[in-house]
Amino acid sequence: MRLLRSRILLVLIPLCLAAALLAAACGSDSKSSGPPAGSVGTAVAQQSVPANAPLIDEDNLQFKPGKLTVDAGQVVYFKNSETAIHNVEIDGGNKSPDMKKGEIFSYRFNTAGTYKITCEYHPQMHSTITVK
Numbered sequence: 082m083r084l085l086r087s088r089i090l091l092v093l094i095p096l097c098l099a100a101a102l103l104a105a106a107c108g109s110d111s112k113s114s115g116p117p118a119g120s121v122g123t124a125v126a127q128q129s130v131p132a133n134a135p136l137i138d139e140d141n142l143q144f145k146p147g148k149l150t151v152d153a154g155q156v157v158y159f160k161n162s163e164t165a166i167h168n169v170e171i172d173g174g175n176k177s178p179d180m181k182k183g184e185i186f187s188y189r190f191n192t193a194g195t196y197k198i199t200c201e202y203h204p205q206m207h208s209t210i211t212v213k
């Protein structure tokens with residue numbers, strides 16, 4: 082019985098440590114929010130766009146604005162504001178999931194350069210993001 086209890090503790094202690102580390106990693110530093118570097122995030126209806134964050138709106142079968150400049154490391158938000166389904170392709174890759182009306186997709190641009198933003202479903206939709 083005593084042996085069993087110490088075994089349970091051996092399992093529980095690392096679990097608690099992992100939970101504490103996860104909680105710390107989820108701190109509310111704005112630089113650490115959003116997806117990690119270069120990863121494709123998810124389109125989430127409940128997600129909100131932080132105040133003053135760079136935002137590209139998907140409306141009237143257009144990305145608005147058609148040009149956007151951000152600093153390296155910034156997260157850019159894309160919001161679908163209409164009933165047409167859109168997605169976000171970054172230089173032809175790094176595709177977002179399909180986005181329904183009201184859904185938001187975010188992507189962290191960590192590397193300076195010029196990125197072409199397109200929608201797989203509407204070839205007329207394009208924008209350019211310059212990362213400084």
Ligand SMILES: [Cu+2]
Pocket residue numbers: 142165166167168200201202203206
């Ligand atoms: Cu589209």
